[in-house]
Amino acid sequence: MHEVVVVGAGYAGLPAAKRLARQVRKDEVRVTLVTAFPDFVERPRLHQMATGQEIVRVPLTRFLRGSAIDVVIGSVTGIDLDRRELTIVAEDGVTSRRYDTLVYALGSNIDTTTVPGIGEHARNLTGFAAAETAVTDLAALQESGGRVVVCGGGLTGIEIASEIAEHYSNIETLLVSHSQPGHWLSPKARNYLDRTLSRLEVDVIAGVRIREITANQLVLANDAAIDFDMCFWAGGFRVPTLAREAGLAVNSHDRALVDTTLRSISHPDVYVIGDAAAAAGSWGDELAMGCRSGGFTGPQVADIIAARLTGRDPNPFRFRYFHECISLGRKHGLVQFLNADESPKNRILTGHKAITYKNATLNGAKTLFKHPGPMFSRRRHLSERTIADTGQRQNAPARRS
Numbered sequence: 402m403h404e405v406v407v408v409g410a411g412y413a414g415l416p417a418a419k420r421l422a423r424q425v426r427k428d429e430v431r432v433t434l435v436t437a438f439p440d441f442v443e444r445p446r447l448h449q450m451a452t453g454q455e456i457v458r459v460p461l462t463r464f465l466r467g468s469a470i471d472v473v474i475g476s477v478t479g480i481d482l483d484r485r486e487l488t489i490v491a492e493d494g495v496t497s498r499r500y501d502t503l504v505y506a507l508g509s510n511i512d513t514t515t516v517p518g519i520g521e522h523a524r525n526l527t528g529f530a531a532a533e534t535a536v537t538d539l540a541a542l543q544e545s546g547g548r549v550v551v552c553g554g555g556l557t558g559i560e561i562a563s564e565i566a567e568h569y570s571n572i573e574t575l576l577v578s579h580s581q582p583g584h585w586l587s588p589k590a591r592n593y594l595d596r597t598l599s600r601l602e603v604d605v606i607a608g609v610r611i612r613e614i615t616a617n618q619l620v621l622a623n624d625a626a627i628d629f630d631m632c633f634w635a636g637g638f639r640v641p642t643l644a645r646e647a648g649l650a651v652n653s654h655d656r657a658l659v660d661t662t663l664r665s666i667s668h669p670d671v672y673v674i675g676d677a678a679a680a681a682g683s684w685g686d687e688l689a690m691g692c693r694s695g696g697f698t699g700p701q702v703a704d705i706i707a708a709r710l711t712g713r714d715p716n717p718f719r720f721r722y723f724h725e726c727i728s729l730g731r732k733h734g735l736v737q738f739l740n741a742d743e744s745p746k747n748r749i750l751t752g753h754k755a756i757t758y759k760n761a762t763l764n765g766a767k768t769l770f771k772h773p774g775p776m777f778s779r780r781r782h783l784s785e786r787t788i789a790d791t792g793q794r795q796n797a798p799a800r801r802s
């Protein structure tokens with residue numbers, strides 16, 4: 402039995418596991434999905450959840466129904482790349498799991514390391530727990546009245562600020578950013594964004610650096626201070642340090658270095674996908690973190706691994722950008738169409754059409770998780786070479802570096 406373990410069941414890991422399981426024989430390959438939560442965390446809707454909207458939590462079992470995938474709910478806390486073994490902390494204790502092929506898809510978290518005080522005094526929306534706490538606290542602030550500051554003028558900050566401004570008439574929303582919110586968009590899109598933020602009464606302070614966050618103030622680099630009752634931090638993403646600590650080759654942002662088949666350049670039995678990978682587009686640049694890029698690595702890595710296990714040459718990873726969808730509350734949105742290399746086209750969609758488009762895109766991703774293809778799959782036998790390699794590994798004493 403060749404053991405493939407996929408860690409992380411997000412936008413990249415979930416379709417990777419499911420599509421791979423459709424292409425291999427279950428008497429020859431066991432696909433196991435190890436992930437921290439039993440429900441799929443739809444991160445691009447967490448700001449909706451934080452403002453009290455009913456977001457359907459979909460259990461992973463619903464996506465995996467009918468597939469022969471073993472699921473382990475637990476946190477991966479260590480990877481021994483020599484022994485090919487994971488340490489997993491689950492509800493019933495600490496376990497380990499051996500693999501022959503590992504797919505690492507642990508995603509990213511909001512980076513809370515860049516400014517002192519973020520961890521203690523600011524919230525970030527990376528999971529259900531944070532969103533649920535925000536619901537209660539925002540409702541209380543709506544009662545009493547007060548100010549929310551959102552730090553970061555990227556997509557996440559813009560979406561959080563717009564959602565709060567639209568939902569709470571008694572809360573003053575302030576978006577504070579080093580650069581102009583949406584500065585990477587086309588002029589037409591920026592113009593629409595500025596007008597919509599102003600219509601939603603989101604105040605914007607741009608061109609400032611936050612030096613520190615205290616219990617109720619942002620302290621800026623020029624010593625000015627901005628008071629707040631509640632602060633959300635959205636100053637960029639960072640991947641977990643687990644890959645680096647395990648010894649995988651990573652870049653300066655701890656994203657794993659991979660070749661054109663998404664395989665670790667240091668450990669050929671490890672593939673890295675989603676936000677965790679420093680995968681490059683055909684134009685040479687590292688892909689930005691986001692489901693609009695990472696989501697494409699999952700299905701492709703499945704095909705790559707299936708091809709290698711069954712003795713075929715895999716196609717290299719291919720990707721081009723197409724669009725960026727930004728929600729501005731529930732009534733407005735902005736879709737920026739993109740060139741292959743992520744530079745903005747002049748084409749945009751706005752208003753209700755754009756928010757409908759974004760909803761359709763997010764729902765489409767979930768449909769893809771249920772039916773990730775391939776439509777007509779031939780379950781090929783493992784190649785002689787894979788069988789020999791797997792046997793050798795399983796019988797060999799653990800290598801030590």
Ligand SMILES: Cc1cc2nc3c(=O)[nH]c(=O)nc-3n(C[C@H](O)[C@H](O)[C@H](O)COP(=O)(O)OP(=O)(O)OC[C@H]3O[C@@H](n4cnc5c(N)ncnc54)[C@H](O)[C@@H]3O)c2cc1C
Nearest residue numbers: 409410411412413437444445476477508675676691692693
């Ligand atoms: C508020 C918010 C809004 C966003 N909006 C957008 C958007 O509009 N468009 C866009 O393109 N991107 C958006 N993003 C980014 C997007 O969500 C991520 O880029 C995407 O989820 C990355 O996919 P992934 O599979 O790499 O990671 P994730 O989807 O985060 O999946 C990681 C998986 O790993 C699991 N996991 C993590 N650590 C462990 C561990 N130690 N052990 C076991 N399991 C673990 C997690 O539970 C999860 O299942 C948003 C993010 C946030 C936080």
